[in-house]
Amino acid sequence: MSSGIVRCVTLRGTAESEDVLTAFLSYLGRDPHFVRIEIPGVPGHLDVARFVLAKGLNRSVRSQDFRIAPSDDPDVLFIGIPADPALTFLVARQALGAFLAETYVLVPAGQENERIDWDGEYDLLIERTESP
Amino acid sequence: MSSGIVRCVTLRGTAESEDVLTAFLSYLGRDPHFVRIEIPGVPGHLDVARFVLAKGLNRSVRSQDFRIAPSDDPDVLFIGIPADPALTFLVARQALGAFLAETYVLVPAGQENERIDWDGEYDLLIERTESP
Amino acid sequence: MSSGIVRCVTLRGTAESEDVLTAFLSYLGRDPHFVRIEIPGVPGHLDVARFVLAKGLNRSVRSQDFRIAPSDDPDVLFIGIPADPALTFLVARQALGAFLAETYVLVPAGQENERIDWDGEYDLLIERTESP
Numbered sequence: 001m002s003s004g005i006v007r008c009v010t011l012r013g014t015a016e017s018e019d020v021l022t023a024f025l026s027y028l029g030r031d032p033h034f035v036r037i038e039i040p041g042v043p044g045h046l047d048v049a050r051f052v053l054a055k056g057l058n059r060s061v062r063s064q065d066f067r068i069a070p071s072d073d074p075d076v077l078f079i080g081i082p083a084d085p086a087l088t089f090l091v092a093r094q095a096l097g098a099f100l101a102e103t104y105v106l107v108p109a110g111q112e113n114e115r116i117d118w119d120g121e122y123d124l125l126i127e128r129t130e131s132p
Numbered sequence: 133m134s135s136g137i138v139r140c141v142t143l144r145g146t147a148e149s150e151d152v153l154t155a156f157l158s159y160l161g162r163d164p165h166f167v168r169i170e171i172p173g174v175p176g177h178l179d180v181a182r183f184v185l186a187k188g189l190n191r192s193v194r195s196q197d198f199r200i201a202p203s204d205d206p207d208v209l210f211i212g213i214p215a216d217p218a219l220t221f222l223v224a225r226q227a228l229g230a231f232l233a234e235t236y237v238l239v240p241a242g243q244e245n246e247r248i249d250w251d252g253e254y255d256l257l258i259e260r261t262e263s264p
Numbered sequence: 265m266s267s268g269i270v271r272c273v274t275l276r277g278t279a280e281s282e283d284v285l286t287a288f289l290s291y292l293g294r295d296p297h298f299v300r301i302e303i304p305g306v307p308g309h310l311d312v313a314r315f316v317l318a319k320g321l322n323r324s325v326r327s328q329d330f331r332i333a334p335s336d337d338p339d340v341l342f343i344g345i346p347a348d349p350a351l352t353f354l355v356a357r358q359a360l361g362a363f364l365a366e367t368y369v370l371v372p373a374g375q376e377n378e379r380i381d382w383d384g385e386y387d388l389l390i391e392r393t394e395s396p
Contacts, residue, residue: 006240012206039190040187136369140321172320172323173321
């Protein structure tokens with residue numbers, strides 16, 4: 001049985017790339033520390049720590065493969081994704097905040113580790129290690 | 133027991149055909165790769181790959197019997213269905229995105245094959261083959 | 265255990281009868297081809313084929329005791345119920361569409377006959393025939 005939260009958000013390009021794209025934010029419980037970002041038509045996906053997204057609502061946060069920061073417009077956040085060329089977008093603060101709020105219902109902040117199925121993860125690790 | 137997702141969306145005709153029609157988008161789990169589109173009053177239905185609809189949120193995608201593409205208005209997508217005459221509609225990006233997000237909760241992207249009941253499908257194939 | 269769908273919709277009178285009434289739409293699984301319409305305060309009820317309601321979203325449909333058709337306003341459908349005097353109402357397209365979408369989750373279009381408990385129906389028929 002699947003349980004989780006998936007929401008679509010609209011990414012608006014910054015001056016350099018004025019595309020409007022729909023991205024899916026997924027929080028699927030198995031990986032309670034992370035939010036998966038998928039942009040249909042853009043290959044691959046990005047797993048960003050939930051606390052990074054949350055912190056980015058209010059402060060600039062930069063990790064190796066993701067940047068999120070407030071913008072000049074208080075209703076809009078800046079998101080940067082390394083690519084070639086780099087992708088930079090604006091996303092509605094309200095949309096990201098509402099998504100994160102829903103994830104906190106499923107797994108409250110600070111209780112992520114309690115939700116991880118460590119035995120299952122261990123079995124999976126062993127299995128992967130044993131496979132050629 | 134049935135489990136799945138069905139949503140109605142409004143299709144607005146383009147200049148040539150200004151009808152407003154209600155269509156039903158169904159994702160019924162048995163066929164996790166496909167979304168069924170039914171337009172009451174229009175005979176038949178259309179099964180479109182879920183990844184095609186998702187990609188069409190951001191890029192023009194054309195298959196043999198379906199076309200979906202961004203339009204001039206970022207809030208609206210263009211849909212083309214071959215018929216005689218061809219049907220062309222506009223649909224709200226948000227409505228399609230929200231529907232797809234719901235389907236990703238049921239079956240996350242990339243996990244479609246895991247949800248197929250291969251034994252059941254095999255039995256059904258045998259049954260069909262054996263029937264005259 | 266009960267399983268089914270009941271939703272209330274607002275019926276707005278047309279020019280001749282400007283009443284606003286609440287109606288209940290019921291889809292209770294036992295009769296998967298039909299939707300029951302009840303208007304509290306109006307005696308009796310009306311069982312309308314589900315496919316008639318669906319088709320009426322997009323095309324004018326008339327049966328012996330029910331008429332549904334698009335109106336001049338794309339957001340609103342016209343409903344006519346024979347009575348003395350005849351009742352004519354407007355109902356929101358979105359409300360009817362969302363209700364039907366829910367019924368399609370319970371019983372997908374085209375699978376109505378599979379959901380009928382034919383043995384139970386037969387027993388009931390025999391029972392009724394044998395009762396004086």
